[in-house]
Amino acid sequence: MNESATIDRRQRRMVETASRLTSISRRLTAEHGLGGFTIEELCDEVGVSRRTFFNYFPTKEDAVIGADPEAESQVFAEQFRARGSRGWPVVIDDLLELAIQHFGAMEGTAEEHAHFFAALDREPRLLKRFIGMNIEREKQVIALVAEREGVTTDDLRAQAVVHILFSLLRSVGDRLHGLAGPTDLASLLTESLAAARTVMAAPTPRKAQP
């Protein structure tokens, strides 16, 4: 018990250090560009050694992009599978609920968001990496949905539900960005989902399907 508490504490500290390196490097990139600060300056602000930096990230660019939450993604996938297939209409609810649970806390403040987007705006090659990473994540989630629902990854429903999920997450990101204070991610996403369902309702009364 004592040993696992120590491991937990250590893991939590590592996640925090990585997250601070990312947060400060985003602000510095937003303010000065990638070439406008050194790894040493970043480490000084965060209060870690240069050696510690390289335990987390191979380059400054990687620090700005941030650590890939690999372990979190695994848990996300397991929990999504465990819920089991219950028809297409619940897939988006499952995805959003799990996304709120897993990634909600990691999203940071509106100010951090603003710094990140300013950094992407200032450095097109970061933007390119970020987009590539998002396309990769979309593909992973499409594969996960396809697997659970028993279809192939080129199934249009699997693709549509994941594209809509990401567009909901992006639009909520935009709104957080536009707002001043901290906001409730879950209620923003629930509102956006309800709006998306309203505009995607069938325009004429649907016939009963056999």
Next chain:
Amino acid sequence: MNESATIDRRQRRMVETASRLTSISRRLTAEHGLGGFTIEELCDEVGVSRRTFFNYFPTKEDAVIGADPEAESQVFAEQFRARGSRGWPVVIDDLLELAIQHFGAMEGTAEEHAHFFAALDREPRLLKRFIGMNIEREKQVIALVAEREGVTTDDLRAQAVVHILFSLLRSVGDRLHGLAGPTDLASLLTESLAAARTVMAAPTPRKAQP
């Protein structure tokens, strides 16, 4: 009658020249990067003078991005308004039908698509401009939808329907890109819309709304 026929012919020729400058500049950028060819080389391939080039585009980068179909967008907006508000569920149908009519023919072949994406991949600052342009277009369409449906531009339904429209157009773009030959844009979009409606159906039986 004769005079307007001459104007039409001239306008058509101008659109064609702009479109060929864009098409060839995309291929050259995909192959050699923006710095890997001159405006003179581009003009030689297209068979126009350097002076003609500058009638269409201020820079090479602008040629790759392509002419903004301002006149087309105006007609699109007028036709969308003219259909009138008939409830949220028909908005996406109206948008897609008009998008197919107006922009379908301008989309080019799968090969041109591939060149464009290769050019964006090679030159992150083109990617940045392209994304900025798309965000601008999304905003314009959100304003158009909000106006017709009598809501403000921060209405979540207006935002959701436009985000989903663009995500459908993008996903069909990806599929055209993946396919070898020419394909039927309209049927691809109709299939994708039906898939999106399936996954966005209410998960529990809906109660009658007053």
